[in-house]
Amino acid sequence: MKVFKFGGASVNSVERIQNVKEIIKSYSDEQLMIIISAMGKTTNALEKVVEAFYAGHKEEALQLFDGIKKQHVTTAKYLLVTHYNACIEQLNSFFTEVEWLMHDKPVRAFDYYYDQVVCVGELLSTCLVSYYLNEMQVANTWLDVRDIIRTDDNFRDATIDWEYTARKVDELKAQYFHNMQAAQSSSVLTADDANYTPGIVITQGFIGSTDENESTTLGREGSDFTAAIFANLLNAESQTIWKDVEAVMSADPKQFPDAEIIHELSFDEVIEMAYYGAQIIHPKTIKPLQNKGIPLHVKSFIDPSLPGTVIYKKQPRHLPPIIIIKKQQALMHLHSQDFSFVGEKPIIRLYEYFASNKIRPNLIQTGAISLQVCLDDKPEKIDHLAAEAGAIFDVQVEKGLSLLTIRHYTTMLIEKMTAGKEIVLQQQDKQTIQVLYRD
Numbered sequence: 001m002k003v004f005k006f007g008g009a010s011v012n013s014v015e016r017i018q019n020v021k022e023i024i025k026s027y028s029d030e031q032l033m034i035i036i037s038a039m040g041k042t043t044n045a046l047e048k049v050v051e052a053f054y055a056g057h058k059e060e061a062l063q064l065f066d067g068i069k070k071q072h073v074t075t076a077k078y079l080l081v082t083h084y085n086a087c088i089e090q091l092n093s094f095f096t097e098v099e100w101l102m103h104d105k106p107v108r109a110f111d112y113y114y115d116q117v118v119c120v121g122e123l124l125s126t127c128l129v130s131y132y133l134n135e136m137q138v139a140n141t142w143l144d145v146r147d148i149i150r151t152d153d154n155f156r157d158a159t160i161d162w163e164y165t166a167r168k169v170d171e172l173k174a175q176y177f178h179n180m181q182a183a184q185s186s187s188v189l190t191a192d193d194a195n196y197t198p199g200i201v202i203t204q205g206f207i208g209s210t211d212e213n214e215s216t217t218l219g220r221e222g223s224d225f226t227a228a229i230f231a232n233l234l235n236a237e238s239q240t241i242w243k244d245v246e247a248v249m250s251a252d253p254k255q256f257p258d259a260e261i262i263h264e265l266s267f268d269e270v271i272e273m274a275y276y277g278a279q280i281i282h283p284k285t286i287k288p289l290q291n292k293g294i295p296l297h298v299k300s301f302i303d304p305s306l307p308g309t310v311i312y313k314k315q316p317r318h319l320p321p322i323i324i325i326k327k328q329q330a331l332m333h334l335h336s337q338d339f340s341f342v343g344e345k346p347i348i349r350l351y352e353y354f355a356s357n358k359i360r361p362n363l364i365q366t367g368a369i370s371l372q373v374c375l376d377d378k379p380e381k382i383d384h385l386a387a388e389a390g391a392i393f394d395v396q397v398e399k400g401l402s403l404l405t406i407r408h409y410t411t412m413l414i415e416k417m418t419a420g421k422e423i424v425l426q427q428q429d430k431q432t433i434q435v436l437y438r439d
């Protein structure tokens with residue numbers, strides 16, 4: 001049993017969905033649990049819908065949503081003939097879910113509406129892919145992951161209820177994957193047999209549901225994590241993330257065209273890379289895989305014959321310097337109001353503010369009577385945090401910064417990367433250097 005995850009870029013057009021079909025077909029003798037994200041930038045587009053709705057601009061929200069509807073219906077038109085009507089019926093039921101919700105004025109918190117609206121991106125994309133595969137004789141079962149992945153109601157960053165989810169995954173395994181071995185070893189079982197299961201299940205990444213059947217999301221780019229949850233609970237032999245790049249590289253090739261391909265990485269290294277902001281894998285993905293020793297492959301959906309990267313327990317001997325740049329950073333300067341030391345109490349309160357505002361600092365530097373915190377520059381969150389922290393500190397915020405992280409740095413590389421830059425803050429240990437500079 002293998003777990004595959006196809007991200008937004010891999011299902012972004014008719015041709016890309018056809019390409020996904022070719023990849024899945026080439027694994028015809030495997031059991032596959034397939035997790036798919038929303039098409040292209042649909043999640044961003046849905047964010048705009050919910051923002052307009054919550055701001056009281058219902059007409060604008062519906063108009064924006066109409067654009068998303070049209071894009072999916074057009075894709076269905078190009079992909080499907082015999083299954084077209086059934087697919088449109090299912091797409092319509094998801095459209096209605098969102099339109100119903102936006103019928104009334106918002107009365108609950110923004111994050112609740114965010115999850116109810118944004119979750120539809122994955123439902124739509126998986127519906128299209130599943131019908132298309134069935135039409136192309138790649139028999140598969142579509143499942144609504146909200147019936148499987150149970151979470152708490154911490155909307156936009158929901159926490160998994162592993163016990164409930166594990167029970168549901170056991171049921172799924174028994175129903176869809178149980179007789180695949182028999183199917184493989186027996187020449188008797190065929191697709192026409194009542195007991196035959198194709199062993200291909202398609203479901204959504206990134207979303208889940210509470211015990212009250214309210215949709216939740218697991219944090220942006222959370223589909224990698226969903227795939228890892230399934231890999232863990234199904235005891236998969238491997239997980240593969242299909243990307244538009246050849247492999248994991250030593251830097252984002254869009255920013256650094258000379259970035260090197262890395263064929264092998266350890267779980268430890270990737271967890272560090274993700275923590276420092278590498279956009280290649282969601283930070284929560286590694287733990288469920290590491291705990292069960294399940295290797296993670298990153299492969300190119302453009303050329304699946306390429307080896308890609310394998311991430312596993314083994315520590316590769318030599319790694320090149322790995323560069324991560326996080327743009328749009330803000331530095332919050334927090335100064336003791338009465339010249340007293342910054343002890344445990346104000347720090348505990350500050351961390352409580354981080355938690356309640358769902359903020360994860362990217363860098364913290366403490367001094368005797370002051371603290372500096374580097375954060376992603378999300379103005380609403382920063383304003384809120386600054387107002388709360390203002391109760392215990394004098395607060396100033398500096399913007400227009402970028403955070404450079406180099407793992408396995410060399411002095412020469414640091415000099416090259418920071419030449420001519422106005423450095424605001426720097427931290428360094430044996431393996432990693434972080435430099436915050438003005439853009």
Ligand SMILES: Nc1ncnc2c1ncn2[C@@H]1O[C@H](COP(=O)(O)OP(=O)(O)O)[C@@H](O)[C@H]1O
Pocket residue numbers: 006007008009010242243244245247248249250251252253254278279280
């Ligand atoms: N270290 C890295 N190695 C490879 N790609 C990276 C790295 N860091 C960032 N990327 C970027 O990640 C992109 C692929 O991820 P993404 O677009 O999020 O895919 P998807 O939405 O399909 O999951 C690549 O096009 C590349 O620009």
Ligand SMILES: N[C@@H](CC(=O)OP(=O)(O)O)C(=O)O
Pocket residue numbers: 006007008009037038040043044121205206219220221222223224
């Ligand atoms: N669609 C969600 C979840 C996700 O993981 O997407 P992708 O695999 O395209 O990064 C998002 O954009 O956040």
